[in-house]
Amino acid sequence: MKKSASVAVLALLGVPLLTVPASATPGAEIRVLAASTQPKIDRPQLDKIKADAAAGGVPLAQALTDYFAQARTSLTVADEPDGPVAVPELNVDDLTAAELTDLTQYAKDQGLDLAQTIDRRGWQTKFSDVAEKLEADFGAEFSGAAMAEDGSSAWFAFKGETPEAALALARTLPVEVHLQSNRGYSEAELAAASESVNAQLSADPQIASTSTAYNIRSGTIEVEAIPTPAAQQTLKSVLAPSSGIEGVGVNVTIIDKPNEPYDKYVRGGGYLTDAGNCTAGFNLKYATSDTKRLATAGHCDPATWVYRNHPGQGGTRTVKKVWTHIGKYGDIGYYTHGGGTPTRTFYYAKNLARYATSAAMSRPAVGTMICKYGWNTGANCATVKYRNVTGGTWSDGKARKGLVQMNTGIAKGGDSGGPFYYGGKAYGLTTGGSPARTFWTPTFMFNDARNYKVWTK
Numbered sequence: 001m002k003k004s005a006s007v008a009v010l011a012l013l014g015v016p017l018l019t020v021p022a023s024a025t026p027g028a029e030i031r032v033l034a035a036s037t038q039p040k041i042d043r044p045q046l047d048k049i050k051a052d053a054a055a056g057g058v059p060l061a062q063a064l065t066d067y068f069a070q071a072r073t074s075l076t077v078a079d080e081p082d083g084p085v086a087v088p089e090l091n092v093d094d095l096t097a098a099e100l101t102d103l104t105q106y107a108k109d110q111g112l113d114l115a116q117t118i119d120r121r122g123w124q125t126k127f128s129d130v131a132e133k134l135e136a137d138f139g140a141e142f143s144g145a146a147m148a149e150d151g152s153s154a155w156f157a158f159k160g161e162t163p164e165a166a167l168a169l170a171r172t173l174p175v176e177v178h179l180q181s182n183r184g185y186s187e188a189e190l191a192a193a194s195e196s197v198n199a200q201l202s203a204d205p206q207i208a209s210t211s212t213a214y215n216i217r218s219g220t221i222e223v224e225a226i227p228t229p230a231a232q233q234t235l236k237s238v239l240a241p242s243s244g245i246e247g248v249g250v251n252v253t254i255i256d257k258p259n260e261p262y263d264k265y266v267r268g269g270g271y272l273t274d275a276g277n278c279t280a281g282f283n284l285k286y287a288t289s290d291t292k293r294l295a296t297a298g299h300c301d302p303a304t305w306v307y308r309n310h311p312g313q314g315g316t317r318t319v320k321k322v323w324t325h326i327g328k329y330g331d332i333g334y335y336t337h338g339g340g341t342p343t344r345t346f347y348y349a350k351n352l353a354r355y356a357t358s359a360a361m362s363r364p365a366v367g368t369m370i371c372k373y374g375w376n377t378g379a380n381c382a383t384v385k386y387r388n389v390t391g392g393t394w395s396d397g398k399a400r401k402g403l404v405q406m407n408t409g410i411a412k413g414g415d416s417g418g419p420f421y422y423g424g425k426a427y428g429l430t431t432g433g434s435p436a437r438t439f440w441t442p443t444f445m446f447n448d449a450r451n452y453k454v455w456t457k
Contacts, residue, residue, distance in 0.1 A: 028180060028181070028182050028183055028184070029180070029181050029182060030178055030179065030180045030181075031162065031178070031179045031180075031181070032176065032177070032178055032179075033170060033171060033176065033177040033178075033179070034176060035153075035174075035175055035176040038171065038173060038174050038175060038176070038177070039171075039172065039173075039174050040174060041093075041094065041122070041123065041174045042093070043092070043093040043094065043095075043122075044093065045092050045093045046092050046093050046095070046118070049063050049064065049067055049092070050063075050115060059114075060114045060115055061104050061108075061114055064092075064097075064100055064101075064104065067092070068087070068088050068090070068097050071088065071090050072084070072088035072090065075088055075089060075090065080355065081344070081457065082343040082344055082345055082355070082457075083343075085345050085352075085353045085354050085355060086348075086349070086351075086352035086353055086354060087101050087348070087352070087354040089355055089357075089457075094122075095118070095122055096357075096423050096424060098348075098354050098355075098357075098423040098424045099122070099124075099125065099422070099423035100118070101348070101354075102348075102369070102371045102381060102421075102422055102423060103117050103118050103121060103122065103369075105371055105379050105380070105381050106121070106369055106371070106381035109380055109381050109382070109410075110381075120150060120151030120152065121151040121369055123151075123173060123174050123175060124147065124151075124368060124369060124422070125422075125423065125425075126172065126173055126174070127145075127147055127154055127173060127365070127368070128360075128364060128365065128368060128422075128425075130145075130154075130156075130169045130170065130172065130173060131145035131156070131362075131364075131365045132360070132361065132362050133169060134156060134166055134169065135187075135362050136361075136362070137165070138158065138163060138166065139186070139188060140159070140186055140188070141158050141159045141160055141163070141186060142157075142158060142159075142186055142187055142188075143157035143158050143159050143180070143183045143185065143186050143187050143190070144156070144157045144187045144190075144216040144217070144365075144366075145157075145216075145365040145366070146216055146217055146365055146366040146367045147365055147366070147367030147368055147383075148367060149367055149383060151175075152175060152176065153175050153176040153177065153178060154170070154173055154175055154176075154177045154178070155177070155178045155179075155180070155217065156170060156177070156178070156179055156180070157179075157180035157181075157183050157216075158179075158180065158181055158182075158183060159182075159183055159184060159185055159186045159189075160181065160182060161181050161182065162179045162180075162181045166179070167179065183219070184245075184246065184247060185219075185245050185247075185248065187216065189245065190214050190216075190219065190221075190245070190248065191214065191388045191390075193214075193221060193243045193244055193245050193248060194212045194213065194214045194221050194388070194390050195212070195390045195401075196243070196244060197212050197221050197223060197241045197242075197243060197250055198210050198211075198212040198223075198390045198391040200241040200242070201223065201225055201239065201241055201252075202391065202399075204239070205228070206227055206228055206230075206231035206235050207225050207226070207227060207228065207231075207239075208226045208227060208228045208229075209225070209226050209258065209391065209392070209393045209394065209397065209399070210223060210224065210225045210226070210391050210393060211223070211224045211225075211259070211389060211390070211391050211392045211393045212224075212389070212390045212391055213385075213386035213387075213388070213389040213390070213405060214386065214388070215386070216365075216366050216387070217366065219247060219248050219249075220248065220249045220250065220251055221243050221248060221249070221250045221251070222251050222253075222386070223241070223250060223251065223252045223253065224253050224254075224255050224393050225239065225252060225253070225254055225255070225393070226254075226255055226256065226258055226393045227254060227256075232256065235254075239252045255393065257434060258393045258394055258395040258434075259392060259393055259394050259395065259432055259433050259434050259437070259439065260394075260395050260413065260432050260433070260434065261297070261299045261331070261394065261395070261396060261416060261431065261432040262297075262374075262376075262411060262412065262413050262414060262415045262416035262430060262431070262432045262433075269281050269282075269346060269347050269373065269417065269418045269419055270294075270307055270308060270309055270310070270347065271307070271308040271309075271310070271375060272296060272300065272305035272306070272307055272308075272319075272417070273305065273306050273308055274305065274306040275302035275303075275304065275305055275306075276300075276302065277414070278296055278297065278300030278305065278416055278417050279296060279297070279300070279374065279375060279414075279415065279416055279417035279418040279430065280294050280295070280296055280307060280417060281294075281295040281296055281297075281346070281417050281418060281419050281429040281430075281443075282295050282346055282356055282359075282419055282426050282429075282443060282454045282455070283295070283337075283342040283343065283344065283346075283356075283454070283455045284334055284446055284452040284453065284454060284455060285452065285453060285454075285455040286451060286452055287447070287451045287452070287453065288451070292337065292342045292455060293322060293334035293335065293336065293337075293452060294307070294319055294334060294335045294336070294337055294342070295332065295333070295334050295417070295429060295443070295446065295454075296332075296333055296334065296335065296416075296417035296429065297331050297332065297333065297416040297417040297429055297430065297431060297441070298324045298325045298326045298330070298331040298332045298333040298441075299324075299326060299331055299396070299398075299416065299432075300324075300333065300416055300417050301321060301324040301333055302321065303320065303321050304318050304319065304320050304321065305318070305319050305335060306318055306319075307319045307335075307337075307338060307340065310347060310350055310351045311351065312350075312351030313351070315340070317337070317338035317339055317340045318338045319335040319336050319337060319338040319340075320335060320336045320338070321333070321335055322334055322335060322336060323450065325449060326398045326400055327398070327399065327400065327401065328401050328402075328449075329401070329402065329441075329445040329446075329448060329449040330400050330401060330402045330403055330431065330441030330442065330445045331400045331403075331429075331431040331432075331441045332429065332441050332445050332446055332449070334446070334450075334452065342455065344356050344455050344456055344457045346373075346419050346421070346426070347373055347419070348371070348373050348379060348419070348421065349373060349378065349379045350378065354424065355424055355456075355457045356421070356424055356425075356426045356454055356455070356456045356457065357423070357424030357425065357456055357457050358424060358425045358426070358456055359425065359426045359443055359444070359453055359454035359456055360425055360426065360427045360428075360442065360443065360444065361444050361447075362442075362444065363384075363387040363388060363402075363404050363442055364384050364387070364404070364422075364427060365384065365387070366383075366384050366385065366386070366387065367383055367384060368383060368384045368422075369381055369382070369383050369422065370382070370383070370384060370404075370406070370420055370421070370422050370427055371420070371421055371422060372410060372411060372415070372418055372419065372420045372421070372430055372438075372440070373418050373419055374411050374412070374414060374415025374418040374430060375414050375415065375418070376411075376412050376413060376414025376415050377410065377411055377412050377414070377415055380410035380411070381410070382406040382407055382408050382410045382438070383406065383407050384404060384405075384406060384407070385405050385406060385407040385437075386404070386405040387404050387405075388402055388403075388404075389401075389402070389403040389404065389405050389439065390402075392439070394432070400431065400439075400441070402441070402442065402445060403431060403439045403440065403441055404420075404427075404428060404439065404440050404441075404442060405433075405437055405438070405439050406437065406438045406439075406440075408436065408437070408438070409433055409434060409435045409436050409437055409438050410438050411430050411432075411433065411438045412435075415430045416429075416430050416431065416432060417429050417430060418430045420440045424456075424457070426443050426454040426456070427440075427442065427443060428440040428441050428442045428443050429441050429443065
């Protein structure tokens with residue numbers, strides 16, 4: 001079947017070349033837990049801060065900053081074992097100071113009211129804990145989790161019937177929850193189908209590179225493909241890869257602009273300079289010894305870097321490459337500390353550090369808000385669009401697997417290797433992207449590949 005010239009032009013402009021609609025899964029059913037029946041969050045401490053701010057005509061963001069400054073005077077060395085940091089290790093009701101700082105940044109980025117943002121998204125940690133436990137406990141049956149973009153509800157799905165234990169966990173969330181049963185496939189099977197589609201298209205001589213992800217809610221596989229130069233204007237046949245799963249469709253979009261690794265400028269975390277410039281991410285610790293390494297992106301791989309603290313702290317040292325990788329485990333690498341003393345803290349803004357208190361052992365659910373810091377673009381927050389992206393339409397021609405894609409571009413050249421986080425939880429390192437999208441590699445890839453984990457408090 002030949003493709004008309006008009007279709008070829010539309011495809012190159014980013015119009016989907018082929019859409020195979022996903023039919024409803026036979027027997028699928030959705031149970032809704034109404035918000036009125038779910039537990040309520042009580043935040044008397046935060047309510048008082050809000051009331052005092054309103055009475056004094058002070059913006060809530062400033063009122064929180066003032067509260068942190070006053071409350072930190074009661075902290076001890078046990079609270080902050082590596083020394084004081086910009087965001088103190090304290091709580092306001094059920095929210096940590098780090099979470100409130102990130103919610104403040106997100107509200108600023110999105111032009112939203114801070115109080116409303118806290119109300120709508122302040123339950124995210126509870127949601128993430130539930131999603132991670134469901135994925136860990138019911139991997140073969142777990143079919144996905146997502147948080148509504150406006151923070152109004154949560155969604156969980158299962159291949160077969162919803163387990164009673166999952167229902168009990170869902171009842172702990174303070175929002176409306178949708179539980180989908182009998183979907184017919186697990187998220188692991190959907191991820192495998194996405195990799196299969198990527199392999200099918202990668203074998204097509206007309207395609208130079210591909211990137212595949214799956215829309216967890218609709219159960220469709222989303223593909224972006226870059227044709228070879230010879231096939232830029234017309235493909236010999238319509239691309240019609242099969243997902244191999246009943247009810248799972250495949251959407252293919254032809255694009256002409258690859259994603260770029262962010263590896264040409266200085267970037268967030270500690271600065272890696274003098275060899276082309278990159279970014280330091282979190283500090284890592286080996287599982288069975290006290291050996292520690294400095295994480296960064298895998299494509300940031302000269303033999304040595306000059307590591308530089310932010311100007312507010314100062315200090316430089318030469319760090320040496322130990323290992324880097326691009327491929328099955330995403331885009332990761334690590335270096336020595338060059339005689340410097342590693343800490344459990346990381347930069348979340350220029351000259352400002354906080355503690356890494358935990359590390360995510362799975363990818364965040366779709367709709368989850370995650371923040372990043374980069375030297376070029378500073379601190380920005382957005383939500384997760386796709387998890388477990390396979391391959392990649394990358395300008396260097398190297399396929400990265402297992403990435404997470406954000407719903408917009410929040411990084412630029414100069415940001416690679418920088419930390420992705422929410423509150424004190426370490427999620428990943430900036431990989432690259434384009435103006436419309438940003439990708440990052442989960443930190444648990446270090447554990448899968450080399451038995452290293454983020455060093456946390």
